[in-house]
Amino acid sequence: MHWWLPLKASTFAGPIDGLFIAILIITGIAFVVVEAGLIWFIVRYRRRPGRKAFYTHGNARAEVIWTAIPAVTMVALGVISNHYWVQIKGRNSIPPNAYPIAIHAKQFEWQITYPGPDGRLGTADDFTVRNQLHVPVGQPVVVHLSSEDVIHSFYVPQLRVRQDVVPGMDIKAWFQATVPGDYELACSQLCGMGHYKMRARVTVHTQADFDAWMKQAAQAGTGGTGS
Amino acid sequence: MHTAQPHKHPNYLLIWLYLFLLTVAELGLAFELPISRNMKLILLLFLAVWKALLVALFFMHLKFERWNLRILAIVPLPLAAILILAVITEHIW
Amino acid sequence: MTTAAAPHAAPHAGHAPMGFWRKYIFSTDHKIIGIQFLFVSLFFLLVGGFLAMQIRWQLGFPGRPMPGGGILPETMAPGGVILPEYYIQLVTMHGTFMVFFAIMPLLVGVFANFLIPLKLGAHDMAFPRINMWSFWTAFLAGMIMLAGFFVPDGAARAGWTSYAPLSARPDLSGASYGQMLWCISLVCLGLSSILGSLNYITTVINNRAPGMTWFRMPLSVWALFITAILGLLALPVLSGAAIMLLFDQTIGTHFFDPAAGGQALLWQHLFWFFGHPEVYILILPAMGMVSDIIANGSRKPIFGYHSMVFAIVGIAFLGWMVWGHHMFVSGMNPTLGSTFMVSTLIIAVPSAIKVFNWMGTMWRGNLHFHVPMLNAVGFVAMFVIGGLSGIYMAATPLDMFIHDTYFIVAHIHYVLFGGSLFALFGAITYWYPKMFGRVMSERWGKIHFWLTLLFYNCTFFPMHIYGMGGAMRRIYDPTQYDFLRPYQPLNQFITISAFLLFATQLIFFVNFWWSLFKGKKAEQNPWHDNGLEWTLPSPAPHGNWERVPTVYRGPYEFSSPEVAEDYLPQTRKLPTDREPVLAPVAGA
Amino acid sequence: MTHAAVAASAMRPPFPAERGVDVYNKKLGMWVFLGSEVMFFTALIGSYVILRFGAPGPWALPGKVLNIPVTAFNTFLLICSSVSMVKAYAAIANGDQKWLKIWFGLTILCGAGFVAVQAYEYTHLIHHGFLPSGYRDGSELAELAAANPVMYGQAVAGLYGSTFFTMTGFHGFHVTCGVISMLYLYVTRVLPGKYTKDDHAGVEVVGLYWHFVDLVWIILFTIVYLI
Incomplete structure (x- = not known):
C-alpha cells in the first residue's frame, strides 16, 4: 500500500493534487495551532487550589482577527478552486478535439462504445465492448455517460476523474491521460448489490498502440476482448 | 385566559x-x-x-399582529424560494 | 444576603400523585420524556454500533465467516459469511439508525426536552401532551425502521441517502417492503420532529422566567432553539420527499423515474435541502452543550458570548444554502456548483469562531478535568479535525477526486462521532445527576474517555489515508480491486480498532446502568454551576419549581470578582442587582 | 376552577421574561406549525414546478383532463368556509354565542362539502382513466390522448398524474383533518357554549389552520388547474 495519493496519470492530477497539498498546509497549520493550544492550555491552566480563573467576557479585537483570517483564507481558496473547477467541469471546458467514447452503465457493467476508425460516434463502424476502456495517452477524451437503470458513477482514481452517471441525463466528462498503463474504472455510487464488482479495466495506450488496438478491435467487432 | x-x-x-x-x-x-x-x-x-x-x-390577521410574529410567518418563504430557484437553474444552463 | 433567593422546589406542585403508566410511560413531564428518549436512542445507538461491527468484519476479513454470525438467517449470512445484499442493508441501516434514531434524538429529543424548561425556569414545555406524542411517534418510527430486518427481502438497500431511482424501484434494489418501511418510518420521524420542534420554539419564546432575557439564555438553549427551527423547517421537506418516494414504490407515480419524465436529481436536491440543515441539527446542540461544559470546567465566563450566539445563527442560516456541495459530481449545473462551493467555504468561518472562542474560554482558566470537561475538550479536538477535513470536500475540483471515498466516511465520523458523540458522553455525564439523582462513576468515565479517544482515532484516522488512495464507499469486498488490495492490512487494523472501540463503549453502557442503581447519591449542584436547573434537588421533581425563579444575570459568571466562590448562580441576587422589568403578559 | 385548570395555570410563569411576540402559546404554536406546513407544501409544489419546468414534453392544456367548473365551485366553497370561519371568530370575540354556532357550523358544512366534491372529482377522474401513474391503457382518456398527444400532454402524463394526485391529495387530507378537528371542537366546546368573549383560543387557532389550508388551495387551484 502507499500512504499518499495514487499515481498521477492525467492532466487533472496537477491542479487537484496541488489543491490537496495547499489545503493540507492550511488545515495543517490550523490543526497544529488548535491542538497545540489545547494541550498548552490543558497543562498550563490546570486546576490549582486557591487560584481563581481570569475573569473576562471576551476580547473584540482577538475575535475580529480570528474571524477575518479564516474568512480571507476561505474566499481565496474558493477563487482558486473555482478557476480549476471551470477548467475541469465548466460549461465550455471540453476541448473541441476530444476523442469521443460513449459509456452506457447498467447494473452491473460498463458498456463502452468506441467511434471506430472514423473517430465519430453514431456511425456504422461504432463497436461496443464490455468493461474495457481503452484510451490514447496525451489526447483529451470525452466520455458520453448514460445509464440504463440507476445512478452509477464513473471513477478512475489515477486519472482523478469522477462523474455520476444519471439515468435520464446525458452527461459528458473529459480527461487527458498522461501516463500509459493499466488502471481500474470503479463504480463509486451505490447502485445495488453488485455495486462492488462493477469494475472495468482502463488501458491507457500510447497513440501507436491505441491505433493498433483500434484497428484490431474494430475488425473483431466486439473488441476481441475475450471477456 | x-x-x-x-x-x-x-x-x-x-x-x-x-x-x-x-x-x-x-x-x-x-x-x-x-x-x-x-x-x-x-x-x-x-x-x-x-x-x-x-x-x-x-x-x-397578520395585518394586525406585531412585527415579530409577521417575521415568524415569513421565515420559511425565502427558503422555499431558494430551493425552487436553485433547482430550476438545472434546466436553464 | 449570601444564599440565593432560592425558589422552593415543588415535589408535586399542583399535581395529584399519578400511577406508574401516567408517570413513566405516557408521561407529559418533559424530564420523563427526555429520559424516555435517552433510553430508546441509547438502544438504537447500540443497534447502529452492532451493524457497524458487522460492516467492519466484512471489510477487514471479506468472505470469512463472522464469529457468532451463524445465528443470522440464510438470506443474510449463510454460515456467518455476509452476503452482498445483506452488506448493503447493513450500510444503509447503520447510517439511518445512527443519524435519525441515535444522534438526532440523543441531542434534540433528550436534551432539548430535558434542558429547555429547566434552564429557562419553566414548569414544563408549552404543550406537554404534544410532547408526549412526539416521543411516541419517534418510538413508532424506530420500530418501523427496525421491522425492516424482519420482512421478506430484508431492510432498505439504497444507502441512508436512498438515492432514487435505486430506492424507487424494488426490481432494481431488490428490497421491496424494506424500502417502503424506510419511507414510512421517516415520515413518522418527521412528524415527531415537527411536534417536538414547535414545542421547543414556543417554550423558548414564551415561557422564560422573569429576567431570563434572550441574551441571558445559556448557549445550550440557544443552540437547541436554533436547532428546533432547523428541524421544524427541514424535516417536512424530507417527509414530503419520502412520501413521493413511497408513492413511486407503491402507487406507480413517476417523480423520480426518468423513463416517464421524472428527475433522478430531484430526489437528491430535496434530500440534501433537508440533509444539510440536518447536519447542523446533529452538531449545533452538541456545540451548545459543550460551551456550557467548557465554561464550567474552565471556571471562566464563555469567551465572546454574543459572537457565539451569532455564530450559531450564522451556521444555521448558511446551512440552507450549501446543500449542493453533496452533489458536485452528480451532474448538477457546474455554475450552481461554484455558488455552493463559496457558501460552503464561508460556513467554515462561524465554525472557526466557535473553536477559537472555546480556546479563549480555556485560556487563563482554572481547568477542572471532570469527565464532562474531558469529553468536551475531546469534542473540540476532534471536531477540529472533522471541520478541517470538510474543507477538502468543499473545494470542488478536489471533491471530484475524494467524493464518495473513505475520506468522506472519515470526515462524517469525525464530526458525528468525534463531535456529537463525545459531546453527548460529556452531556449525559454532566446532567445525569439532575436526571436520576445519582452520579456516574468518575473513574470509569475517565477510563472510557481515554480508551475511546485512542481507539476512535485508530479507527477513523486511517480512513483518510484509505480514502486518499481512492477507496470507494459502500464496497462489499474491496479486494475485488487491484489498487485496493494492498490496503487490506490497513483495513484489518481499522477493523480491530473498531472492535475495541465498540467494546469500550460497553464500559459507558455498564457505567450508565450501574450508576442508575448503585451510583453515588448526587448533591443539588455537583458541578458548582450557575444554571437554573441546579437550584432544584437531584433528581428534579415533577413540575420543577413551585414558584418560578427570578434571573439576575447570564449563565457564565464563573470566578466573578464580586463573590468569594468561583461561581455565581443566575438566581442569586446581589445588592447591586435590580429586579427585572416585566412585560405585560399576553393571554396569561 | 377545576384541579386541572389550577395545574395548568401553575405551569406558566406569571410573566414572560421580556416582550416576545405577544401571543399566547397555542396561537404561537399554530403559527410555528404552519411554518413547517409551508415547507411540506414547498416540497410537493416545488417538485411539481421543477418537474413541469424540466418536463420532456408539453403539459396537458387546462380543462382537458380536469373538470374546471367543478373545481371552481369547490374553490368557491372553500373561500366561503374561510369567511364563515373568520365571522365565527369575530362573533365570539364580541361574545355572540348564537352567531358563533351558526358561522362555525357553516364552516364545517362547507369544508365537508369540499371533501365530498373532491371525492367525486377523484372517482370521476379515475373512472375516465386518469391515475397517479398517468392515463390508464385503454381508457377514454388514453384514446383521446393518443389522438391529440400535445393537447393532452401524452408524453408527460405520468408526471401530470403523479403531481396532481399528490398535491391535491395531501391538500384534501389537510382539509379532512381540519373538518374532523372542527367537528370535535363544535361538539365538545361550541355547542355547550364553552367559548366566551375572553376565552376563545380554540376558535382562533383552528381558524388559523383553516385559513392556511384555504391559502394553499388558492395557490394549488391556480397552478394545477388553470396554468
Whole structure:
C-alpha cells in the first residue's frame, strides 16, 4: 500500500493534487495551532487550589482577527478552486478535439462504445465492448455517460476523474491521460448489490498502440476482448 | 385566559367579495384569450398571490399582529424560494 | 444576603400523585420524556454500533465467516459469511439508525426536552401532551425502521441517502417492503420532529422566567432553539420527499423515474435541502452543550458570548444554502456548483469562531478535568479535525477526486462521532445527576474517555489515508480491486480498532446502568454551576419549581470578582442587582 | 376552577421574561406549525414546478383532463368556509354565542362539502382513466390522448398524474383533518357554549389552520388547474 495519493496519470492530477497539498498546509497549520493550544492550555491552566480563573467576557479585537483570517483564507481558496473547477467541469471546458467514447452503465457493467476508425460516434463502424476502456495517452477524451437503470458513477482514481452517471441525463466528462498503463474504472455510487464488482479495466495506450488496438478491435467487432 | 389584541374587525364580507371576483377573473383567464401564454401565466400568478395575501393579512390577521410574529410567518418563504430557484437553474444552463 | 433567593422546589406542585403508566410511560413531564428518549436512542445507538461491527468484519476479513454470525438467517449470512445484499442493508441501516434514531434524538429529543424548561425556569414545555406524542411517534418510527430486518427481502438497500431511482424501484434494489418501511418510518420521524420542534420554539419564546432575557439564555438553549427551527423547517421537506418516494414504490407515480419524465436529481436536491440543515441539527446542540461544559470546567465566563450566539445563527442560516456541495459530481449545473462551493467555504468561518472562542474560554482558566470537561475538550479536538477535513470536500475540483471515498466516511465520523458523540458522553455525564439523582462513576468515565479517544482515532484516522488512495464507499469486498488490495492490512487494523472501540463503549453502557442503581447519591449542584436547573434537588421533581425563579444575570459568571466562590448562580441576587422589568403578559 | 385548570395555570410563569411576540402559546404554536406546513407544501409544489419546468414534453392544456367548473365551485366553497370561519371568530370575540354556532357550523358544512366534491372529482377522474401513474391503457382518456398527444400532454402524463394526485391529495387530507378537528371542537366546546368573549383560543387557532389550508388551495387551484 502507499500512504499518499495514487499515481498521477492525467492532466487533472496537477491542479487537484496541488489543491490537496495547499489545503493540507492550511488545515495543517490550523490543526497544529488548535491542538497545540489545547494541550498548552490543558497543562498550563490546570486546576490549582486557591487560584481563581481570569475573569473576562471576551476580547473584540482577538475575535475580529480570528474571524477575518479564516474568512480571507476561505474566499481565496474558493477563487482558486473555482478557476480549476471551470477548467475541469465548466460549461465550455471540453476541448473541441476530444476523442469521443460513449459509456452506457447498467447494473452491473460498463458498456463502452468506441467511434471506430472514423473517430465519430453514431456511425456504422461504432463497436461496443464490455468493461474495457481503452484510451490514447496525451489526447483529451470525452466520455458520453448514460445509464440504463440507476445512478452509477464513473471513477478512475489515477486519472482523478469522477462523474455520476444519471439515468435520464446525458452527461459528458473529459480527461487527458498522461501516463500509459493499466488502471481500474470503479463504480463509486451505490447502485445495488453488485455495486462492488462493477469494475472495468482502463488501458491507457500510447497513440501507436491505441491505433493498433483500434484497428484490431474494430475488425473483431466486439473488441476481441475475450471477456 | 385569552386576550386578543383589540382591533377593529375589517369587513370580512367585502374581502370575501374580493376573493370571489378575483377567482372569477382567474377563471376568465384560463380560457382562450388573445394574450401570450407567458402573459397569462404572470397574470394568473399575480392574482393567486393577491388572493393568498388577502387571506393571510385579513383572515389570519397578520395585518394586525406585531412585527415579530409577521417575521415568524415569513421565515420559511425565502427558503422555499431558494430551493425552487436553485433547482430550476438545472434546466436553464 | 449570601444564599440565593432560592425558589422552593415543588415535589408535586399542583399535581395529584399519578400511577406508574401516567408517570413513566405516557408521561407529559418533559424530564420523563427526555429520559424516555435517552433510553430508546441509547438502544438504537447500540443497534447502529452492532451493524457497524458487522460492516467492519466484512471489510477487514471479506468472505470469512463472522464469529457468532451463524445465528443470522440464510438470506443474510449463510454460515456467518455476509452476503452482498445483506452488506448493503447493513450500510444503509447503520447510517439511518445512527443519524435519525441515535444522534438526532440523543441531542434534540433528550436534551432539548430535558434542558429547555429547566434552564429557562419553566414548569414544563408549552404543550406537554404534544410532547408526549412526539416521543411516541419517534418510538413508532424506530420500530418501523427496525421491522425492516424482519420482512421478506430484508431492510432498505439504497444507502441512508436512498438515492432514487435505486430506492424507487424494488426490481432494481431488490428490497421491496424494506424500502417502503424506510419511507414510512421517516415520515413518522418527521412528524415527531415537527411536534417536538414547535414545542421547543414556543417554550423558548414564551415561557422564560422573569429576567431570563434572550441574551441571558445559556448557549445550550440557544443552540437547541436554533436547532428546533432547523428541524421544524427541514424535516417536512424530507417527509414530503419520502412520501413521493413511497408513492413511486407503491402507487406507480413517476417523480423520480426518468423513463416517464421524472428527475433522478430531484430526489437528491430535496434530500440534501433537508440533509444539510440536518447536519447542523446533529452538531449545533452538541456545540451548545459543550460551551456550557467548557465554561464550567474552565471556571471562566464563555469567551465572546454574543459572537457565539451569532455564530450559531450564522451556521444555521448558511446551512440552507450549501446543500449542493453533496452533489458536485452528480451532474448538477457546474455554475450552481461554484455558488455552493463559496457558501460552503464561508460556513467554515462561524465554525472557526466557535473553536477559537472555546480556546479563549480555556485560556487563563482554572481547568477542572471532570469527565464532562474531558469529553468536551475531546469534542473540540476532534471536531477540529472533522471541520478541517470538510474543507477538502468543499473545494470542488478536489471533491471530484475524494467524493464518495473513505475520506468522506472519515470526515462524517469525525464530526458525528468525534463531535456529537463525545459531546453527548460529556452531556449525559454532566446532567445525569439532575436526571436520576445519582452520579456516574468518575473513574470509569475517565477510563472510557481515554480508551475511546485512542481507539476512535485508530479507527477513523486511517480512513483518510484509505480514502486518499481512492477507496470507494459502500464496497462489499474491496479486494475485488487491484489498487485496493494492498490496503487490506490497513483495513484489518481499522477493523480491530473498531472492535475495541465498540467494546469500550460497553464500559459507558455498564457505567450508565450501574450508576442508575448503585451510583453515588448526587448533591443539588455537583458541578458548582450557575444554571437554573441546579437550584432544584437531584433528581428534579415533577413540575420543577413551585414558584418560578427570578434571573439576575447570564449563565457564565464563573470566578466573578464580586463573590468569594468561583461561581455565581443566575438566581442569586446581589445588592447591586435590580429586579427585572416585566412585560405585560399576553393571554396569561 | 377545576384541579386541572389550577395545574395548568401553575405551569406558566406569571410573566414572560421580556416582550416576545405577544401571543399566547397555542396561537404561537399554530403559527410555528404552519411554518413547517409551508415547507411540506414547498416540497410537493416545488417538485411539481421543477418537474413541469424540466418536463420532456408539453403539459396537458387546462380543462382537458380536469373538470374546471367543478373545481371552481369547490374553490368557491372553500373561500366561503374561510369567511364563515373568520365571522365565527369575530362573533365570539364580541361574545355572540348564537352567531358563533351558526358561522362555525357553516364552516364545517362547507369544508365537508369540499371533501365530498373532491371525492367525486377523484372517482370521476379515475373512472375516465386518469391515475397517479398517468392515463390508464385503454381508457377514454388514453384514446383521446393518443389522438391529440400535445393537447393532452401524452408524453408527460405520468408526471401530470403523479403531481396532481399528490398535491391535491395531501391538500384534501389537510382539509379532512381540519373538518374532523372542527367537528370535535363544535361538539365538545361550541355547542355547550364553552367559548366566551375572553376565552376563545380554540376558535382562533383552528381558524388559523383553516385559513392556511384555504391559502394553499388558492395557490394549488391556480397552478394545477388553470396554468
